[in-house]
Amino acid sequence: GKAQPPPPPPPPMVVKKASNTVVGHSHNSKGWEPAVVAHTLENAIKAVTNAKGQLKNKYGEDLANELFKLDNQIAYNGRLRDKKLPSATPVFLDNNSRQLLIKRLLSKLAAPKDDNEMKTFTIAFGGHSSAAAHGNYYNQSYAHAFERMLGPAMKAAGIKLVIRNHAMGGTGCIPSAYCSGNVYGEDLDAISWDFGMTDGRNIDHAELYFRQAILQHHQTKIKNNNGNDNIDDVYGLPPLLLLAHNTDNAREELLHHYSTNGFEVAGIRMNQAINIVPKTTSIEHANHLPDALKYLECADTISWDDCKAQRYDCIQQCGEEKGAICHGQVSWHPGWRYHQLKGDLLSVIFLEALSDAARKYQTFTMEMGPNLDADMYQVPKYPSERPLPKPLLCGKASSSVDAILCNIALNCATSFEPRMGQGTLDLSPRYDVKQHPKQYKGWEVSLSPGEGDNTAACTGHLDQKFNTLSKNNNQWLDMKIDNVKHGTAIICEGPFSQRYAKLVGYINTTEGGNAKIKLDSHNWHYERKLSKSLCSVISDKLSPGTHMISIQTSSTKSFTGFSHLIWA
Numbered sequence: 414g415k416a417q418p419p420p421p422p423p424p425p426m427v428v429k430k431a432s433n434t435v436v437g438h439s440h441n442s443k444g445w446e447p448a449v450v451a452h453t454l455e456n457a458i459k460a461v462t463n464a465k466g467q468l469k470n471k472y473g474e475d476l477a478n479e480l481f482k483l484d485n486q487i488a489y490n491g492r493l494r495d496k497k498l499p500s501a502t503p504v505f506l507d508n509n510s511r512q513l514l515i516k517r518l519l520s521k522l523a524a525p526k527d528d529n530e531m532k533t534f535t536i537a538f539g540g541h542s543s544a545a546a547h548g549n550y551y552n553q554s555y556a557h558a559f560e561r562m563l564g565p566a567m568k569a570a571g572i573k574l575v576i577r578n579h580a581m582g583g584t585g586c587i588p589s590a591y592c593s594g595n596v597y598g599e600d601l602d603a604i605s606w607d608f609g610m611t612d613g614r615n616i617d618h619a620e621l622y623f624r625q626a627i628l629q630h631h632q633t634k635i636k637n638n639n640g641n642d643n644i645d646d647v648y649g650l651p652p653l654l655l656l657a658h659n660t661d662n663a664r665e666e667l668l669h670h671y672s673t674n675g676f677e678v679a680g681i682r683m684n685q686a687i688n689i690v691p692k693t694t695s696i697e698h699a700n701h702l703p704d705a706l707k708y709l710e711c712a713d714t715i716s717w718d719d720c721k722a723q724r725y726d727c728i729q730q731c732g733e734e735k736g737a738i739c740h741g742q743v744s745w746h747p748g749w750r751y752h753q754l755k756g757d758l759l760s761v762i763f764l765e766a767l768s769d770a771a772r773k774y775q776t777f778t779m780e781m782g783p784n785l786d787a788d789m790y791q792v793p794k795y796p797s798e799r800p801l802p803k804p805l806l807c808g809k810a811s812s813s814v815d816a817i818l819c820n821i822a823l824n825c826a827t828s829f830e831p832r833m834g835q836g837t838l839d840l841s842p843r844y845d846v847k848q849h850p851k852q853y854k855g856w857e858v859s860l861s862p863g864e865g866d867n868t869a870a871c872t873g874h875l876d877q878k879f880n881t882l883s884k885n886n887n888q889w890l891d892m893k894i895d896n897v898k899h900g901t902a903i904i905c906e907g908p909f910s911q912r913y914a915k916l917v918g919y920i921n922t923t924e925g926g927n928a929k930i931k932l933d934s935h936n937w938h939y940e941r942k943l944s945k946s947l948c949s950v951i952s953d954k955l956s957p958g959t960h961m962i963s964i965q966t967s968s969t970k971s972f973t974g975f976s977h978l979i980w981a
Contacts, residue, residue, distance in 0.1 A: 450774075450783040454522070457570035457771040461764050464566050468757060471705045472690075479689055480504075480754075481761045485511070487669040487678070503686035505665075506679040506762050511769070513677045514653060514762075516790045517602065518770035521572050523785035530600075534567060535575040537597035538657065539589055539622070540607030542582030546752060547741030549727045551873030553749040554578055555657070558756025563763050570767060579831055581876045582741075582867065585611040587946045588905045590622040591818070591979045592825035595834035599631035603653035603677075605759075609661065610745065615945065616663050617812040620804060621819055623671065627651045627801055628822040651795050656680030657759060667805055674802040675793055681758045690754070699723070709750040717744065724748030730871035739872055740865070813944035817953070821899050826892075827977045828858045828879040828907075837881040837978055840892035855888035856881055861907055861972065862916045880907030882974035883966040889931075891963045894980045900955040902932075902962060905977035906947035918968035920975050921949040927968030933961050948977070955980075 469477040484505040506514070524531035538544060538556040546554035556578035567574040579597055581589070586608040589596050597604055604626045612618050630651055654671060656664055660682040668678035692712040693699045699707045711720035725748045727739035747755075777785060793799040801820075808816030826835045836858060838844045844853045851858040858879050860866060867874040883890070894902065906919050918927030921939050930937045932952060940950040951962060960980075966973040 447778065447783045450778055453569075453571050454771045454775045454778070457522075457566060458768060458775070460566035460569035461768040461771075464562055464760070464764055467562070468761075471703060471757070472754075473703055476690070476706075480686055480758065483761065483765055487665050487672060501682065501685065503682050503689065504680075504758050504761050505682070506765070507669075507672050509672050509675075510653070510677040510679055511766060513675075513792055514679070514766040515770045515773065516792050517650065517653075517677070518570075518572075518767055519774055519785065520790040522570060522770055522774055523783075523790060526571060529573070532571060533573045533575055533600075534602050535577070535598065535600055536603040536605065536655070537577040537579055537601055538605045538607065539586065539597060540580035540605070540657070541584060541611045542580070542741065543610065543746055544580035544607040544657070545578065545582050545867075545874060545876045546580075547582055547867075547874070548725055548739055548743065548746035549741075549749050549752065549872075550739075551578075551875065553727070553752055554580070555752040555755035555759065556580075558753045559759045560756075562757050562760035566764060566767055570771060577831075577833075578875075580607070581829060581878065583611070583878070583908060584608075585615070586618050586622040587814075588827075588948055588977045588979070589829075590618065590625050591823050591903070591905075591948075592827050592832075592834075592977060593622070593625040593823075594629035594631070595825040595827060596829070596832045597626070598833040599629060601626065601630065601652040602650075603655050605655040605657045606664075607657040609658045614663075615813065616667060617804075617806040617809070617814050618945075619664055620667055620807040621814050623654045623667075624801065624804065624807060624819055625823060626654070627676070627795075628820075650792070651676060651799075653677035653679060655759070655762075657755070658683065660684040670802065670805040675799045679762045681755065683755060683758070686754060686758060693720070705750055705753060707750070708748070709754065724750075727872060732869045732871065734870065739870060813946075815943065817899065817901065821901075821981045823901075823979050823981045824894070824896060825977060825979045828881045829976060830877045830879055831875045837892065837975070840894065840978065841890060842893055851879075854890065856883050856890045858882075861974065864908075878908060878976070880974040880976050882907075882972045883964075884972060887965060889963045889965045891961055892978060893959065893961050894978070895959050897955050897960055897980055898957055899981040900957075901953045901979075901981045902951040902955060902960070903943070903948050903977075903979040904951055904962075904964075904975050905949075905979070907974050907976035908947065916971040918966070918970035918973040919947075920964070920973060927966060927970065927973045929965045929967050931961075931963040931965075934963070948979075 468481055472480060480503055482502045484502040485508050487505060487507050521531055521534060556576050560574060560576040564574045577597060586606065606619055606622055654668060654676065656668060657680065672678045687710055690706055690709055692710045693708050694712040694714045708720055708723035721742060725742050729735055729737050729739055774785060777789065804819045806812055807814050807819035826837045826840050828837045838853050838858060841853055858881055861880050864878055867876055904920065920926055920928045921942060940952055942949045
């Protein structure tokens with residue numbers, strides 16, 4: 414029969430300041446007793462075994478063995494089509510990345526139990542509306558399914574799992590790629606890319622997304638054995654680069670480039686998984702399938718309306734349409750079972766690595782005790798021992814991305830939510846968020862005309878394309894940008910609905926734009942527009958230090974606005 418509805422949608426995400434995640438802390442296992450270590454490791458191994466058992470119960474043992482077997486090679490240069498090479502599976506984690514991920518987890522397993530930063534594993538999911546689970550409840554997203562499958566094993570290992578689903582409907586990975594630290598956080602152990610439908614063949618955009626995740630990762634001073642900062646030992650552990658998309662040879666070749674240069678990569682091939690699972694051919698056929706597979710994919714013998722009725726179970730919980738089916742139930746938005754399968758596939762990568770790490774630590778303790786040797790978990794330092802390689806595509810002649818943006822860490826403020834960092838109004842020196850939330854001198858952070866409110870139906874969704882808007886009252890908005898090093902400042906328009914084009918004026922147009930701009934109190938003009946984005950370069954010749962960018966609307970339209978300010 415039909416699956417039971419999920420629990421009530423969760424409350425809005427509480428956005429906290431990002432913490433640091435590094436490998437290199439002193440691991441004297443303070444507070445650990447040998448018996449406690451042995452018990453924790455045994456519990457972790459049992460929890461992973463239990464999770465694998467759940468997968469077999471959910472999908473059937475034979476199918477689970479086929480779906481969740483790890484491929485230790487990246488399918489680049491057409492390996493999926495080459496019968497002479499081992500056949501690829503829906504989940505991949507190459508051997509180099511596996512060893513790095515095991516060391517990352519060993520570091521967390523062996524960290525002092527009161528070291529909350531080191532005892533946390535954080536992963537952020539980026540993507541478009543499908544990844545945001547539109548058409549379903551928010552907590553039915555594959556990010557949540559991933560958390561439900563991996564979370565118990567991490568908890569048994571004494572590691573706190575933090576999941577951030579920052580997918581945003583109707584967006585590509587630019588401009589979010591510019592704002593990786595601001596949007597997804599600087600403390601990531603892994604970051605996921607899932608913009609296939611909106612990015613299309615712009616493989617260079619995905620590379621920019623992953624490079625900025627590495628470049629913007631927080632670097633920190635590590636502690637030596639005496640508990641003092643070691644000034645000569647400053648580095649961050651770059652996040653694992655996770656491809657959460659369809660079978661995608663071109664982007665896997667991209668991951669291969671970073672794996673061979675010492676960075677962790679992994680991913681899934683969702684199209685391949687869907688080709689393996691049985692398609693529901695009739696109601697009678699559905700009655701003989703495991704619940705996780707019913708109507709996951711429907712054959713042509715079932716109408717779309719009949720399949721759709723079983724594909725989703727989301728009902729609007731409040732608002733004018735309370736009780737109606739949720740918006741977004743369209744053919745390109747998968748149902749909750751698809752999300753469940755995708756989350757389960759992704760979880761296997763980390764379940765396998767956690768099991769390996771726990772067993773490796775367990776073997777060590779039998780001979781040497783609970784204090785893990787540093788060489789068991791330390792990895793080449795970034796960037797001194799593990800520099801970021803030259804781009805494969807980003808910034809090259811065929812790329813739509815400016816070359817400089819592929820190689821420098823960008824700073825950002827955005828009005829999009831959810832995010833981990835500052836908003837656009839926070840850059841104004843006199844803005845008081847407590848006194849006037851989301852409003853300042855005639856500017857406000859709100860949805861543009863025609864932009865849907867994803868919180869209106871109380872389905873738990875968080876993605877809101879808020880823009881920083883002015884109702885053309887001639888008020889200047891001053892924004893202070895600090896730490897300019899490379900001379901670049903960029904502003905991005907919000908994605909306004911074309912249905913309301915008569916109401917909204919774009920800041921920069923070929924006719925000169927709908928807003929005046931000043932740089933350090935001097936009248937200014939835009940240098941140029943950036944290709945394949947709604948972003949424009951204010952300047953790429955700023956002097957190092959602090960600058961003030963000011964904007965005043967000059968349009969006869971009802972609204973003028975922007976969504977991101979980026980600088981470096």
